[in-house]
Each structure stands twice: as C-alpha cells, then as structure tokens.
Amino acid sequence: MQQKAKRNTRQKQLVRSVFEKMYNHPTADMVCAEVAKADPTIGRATVYRLLNSLVEEGSAIKVPVHDGADRYDITVKPHDHAKCLQCGKVLDVSVEGELPRVKDVDFTVQGGAVLYYGLCRECSQNT
Amino acid sequence: MQQKAKRNTRQKQLVRSVFEKMYNHPTADMVCAEVAKADPTIGRATVYRLLNSLVEEGSAIKVPVHDGADRYDITVKPHDHAKCLQCGKVLDVSVEGELPRVKDVDFTVQGGAVLYYGLCRECSQNT
DNA sequence: TCCCTTATTGAGATATTATATCATTAAGGA
DNA sequence: TCCTTAATGATATAATATCTCAATAAGGGA
Numbered sequence: 357m358q359q360k361a362k363r364n365t366r367q368k369q370l371v372r373s374v375f376e377k378m379y380n381h382p383t384a385d386m387v388c389a390e391v392a393k394a395d396p397t398i399g400r401a402t403v404y405r406l407l408n409s410l411v412e413e414g415s416a417i418k419v420p421v422h423d424g425a426d427r428y429d430i431t432v433k434p435h436d437h438a439k440c441l442q443c444g445k446v447l448d449v450s451v452e453g454e455l456p457r458v459k460d461v462d463f464t465v466q467g468g469a470v471l472y473y474g475l476c477r478e479c480s481q482n483t
Numbered sequence: 484m485q486q487k488a489k490r491n492t493r494q495k496q497l498v499r500s501v502f503e504k505m506y507n508h509p510t511a512d513m514v515c516a517e518v519a520k521a522d523p524t525i526g527r528a529t530v531y532r533l534l535n536s537l538v539e540e541g542s543a544i545k546v547p548v549h550d551g552a553d554r555y556d557i558t559v560k561p562h563d564h565a566k567c568l569q570c571g572k573v574l575d576v577s578v579e580g581e582l583p584r585v586k587d588v589d590f591t592v593q594g595g596a597v598l599y600y601g602l603c604r605e606c607s608q609n610t
Numbered sequence: 611t612c613c614c615t616t617a618t619t620g621a622g623a624t625a626t627t628a629t630a631t632c633a634t635t636a637a638g639g640a
Numbered sequence: 641t642c643c644t645t646a647a648t649g650a651t652a653t654a655a656t657a658t659c660t661c662a663a664t665a666a667g668g669g670a
Contacts, residue, residue: 363638365647404627420550451586458576467600468600526620527657528621528622528659551656
C-alpha cells in the first residue's frame with residue numbers, strides 16, 4: 357500500500373505553521389494574507405491546495421458558513437459553530453444534546469451539520 | 484406607512500408562476516432556465532432579483548447548501564433539509580426534536596439551521 | 611385615453627470564491 | 641551529484657451572484 361511520496365516543501369511547512377497560529381476560523385484568503393507576510397512569493401493556488409490537503413490528511417476541517425468563503429478550523433474534534441450576524445465572526449460552540457432525528461424513510465442520513473447564528477459577546481454589548 | 488409602490492410586471496408574474504411549479508428546491512440558475520423556456524428575453528439579473536424579492540416578501544426561503552448554488556424553497560413553513568451526497572438533490576425532511584442547545588454564554592443564539600447529508604432513496608438503491 | 615414619473619428591466623461589467631492548466635522548479639532518493 | 645516527478649505559481653477559467661446604468665414600461669393622474 358505504497359502511498360504517493362509526499363514532499364515536505366518549504367511552502368507546506370510555512371502554510372501549516374501559519375495556519376496553526378490562527379485560531380479564528382480563517383478563510384483561505386485570510387491564510388493567504390498571513391502567509392504573504394512571511395513569504396510574498398507563495399501563490400494563492402498553493403495556499404488553497406495546501407489547506408485542502410490539511411483537510412484531507414485530517415489536520416483541519418472545512419466549515420461552510422453559508423455566506424462568504426469557507427472557513428478552516430484547526431479543531432478537528434467534532435463540534436459546532438456559530439456565526440455572528442453582526443461582525444461575521446465564526447466561533448466554536450459546545451452544545452447539549454443530539455441533532456433532531458430525521459423521520460423520513462426516504463433518506464438515509466449519514467450526518468448533519470448545524471450552524472447557529474446570532475450575536476457574539478462583543479456585538480451584543482455594542483448595541 | 485406608505486410602501487414604495489410595487490409594480491406588477493410581466494417578468495414578476497412569470498418568475499413567480501414558474502417558480503411555484505418547481506418543487507425541487509431549484510437554484511436561481513434552474514429557475515432562469517425554466518423561465519427562459521417561456522420567455523427567453525428575460526435577463527438573469529431580473530430572475531435573481533425577483534427570487535430575492537420573493538424571499539423578502541416571505542413567499543420563499545433561501546436554503547444554503549454549503550456547496551454549489553443556493554436553493555429556493557417554496558415551502559416557507561420552518562423545516563429542515565437533506566442533501567444527497569450522490570446526486571446533489573435537496574429534500575425537505577421532517578424531524579423529531581429540537582436543535583441542541585448552545586451552552587456557551589458568550590454567544591446569543593438567534594437561530595440555527597441543520598443540513599443533513601446522506602443518500603436519497605433512488606441513490607441508495609442504485610448502489 | 612394620453613402623459614409623466616419612476617420602479618423595473620436587461621445587457622454587460624464586476625466581485626468573490628475556488629479550481630484547472632501547464633510550464634517551471636525543487637525535494638529527496640539513487 | 642543527478643534524475644524523476646511531486647509540487648509550485650502565474651494565469652486562465654468556472655461558478656455564483658450582485659452592481660451599473662441607460663432604456664423601458666407600469667400605473668396613477670389629468
């Protein structure tokens with residue numbers, strides 16, 4: 357079961373290390389910007405590719421947030437997310453209970469994802 | 484409380500009537516295609532605008548499905564959705580129970596949306 | 611019925627997000 | 641060091657959606 361040999365490139369190291377320091381569910385674009393500070397010669401396509409490969413290897417998850425760009429999350433343990441309607445920030449949240457069970461017999465549920473929306477602490481204070 | 488006078492245009496009537504006959508959670512593009520069969524002179528921007536105004540006036544809801552284009556749903560009563568991972572079809576589903584409650588005190592939850600994924604009946608049979 | 615105001619339209623430009631293409635570069639084993 | 645080829649980066653392309661703005665037409669008033 358010989359894996360395709362993976363090469364440990366400069367770009368791969370940099371994107372990984374930069375991403376691991378960002379705890380705000382960054383978009384690919386935000387990672388690009390941060391990476392560019394350290395090395396402006398790294399292409400956007402490479403950052404997109406490397407973020408996707410982090411997801412594939414299980415070192416990150418992609419969090420779709422309905423509007424705007426997908427977010428990347430360093431926390432891979434299953435958890436839920438909430439998005440602030442005011443500032444757009446995405447937060448990890450912990451929840452109590454299970455997803456509602458689908459009653460329809462015509463659909464084989466394999467999983468489900470919740471996205472909560474509302475106001476983060478900062479935004480609900482500045483109202 | 485004078486509303487801005489709304490005009491009942493030919494385009495508005497057509498888009499509404501075409502959309503009301505589509506029960507498959509169509510994307511804006513799918514509505515465009517259907518509308519074009521009846522009147523190819525109607526512009527894409529108009530269809531997008533009119534679908535959004537249907538949502539604004541409460542005659543439809545927009546269902547974000549994470550990947551690909553948003554879907555429009557004629558069923559406005561709150562309900563949930565499931566997307567087939569094989570064929571991409573989006574279905575209405577009825578569920579039992581409530582959304583898990585967010586425990587974090589730092590976020591004021593205003594709502595939440597679940598998207599289930601799995602296999603529709605057709606696709607789980609054709610495996 | 612005709613006119614006038616202006617909401618609405620439609621063609622096309624633009625924005626955003628993401629992936630595909632492909633010649634060039636460089637990682638890492640021989 | 642050399643060679644194979646995985647990986648890169650500039651750029652093109654795709655997909656979705658909104659914006660711009662001159663032209664059109666809805667519908668109220670005369």
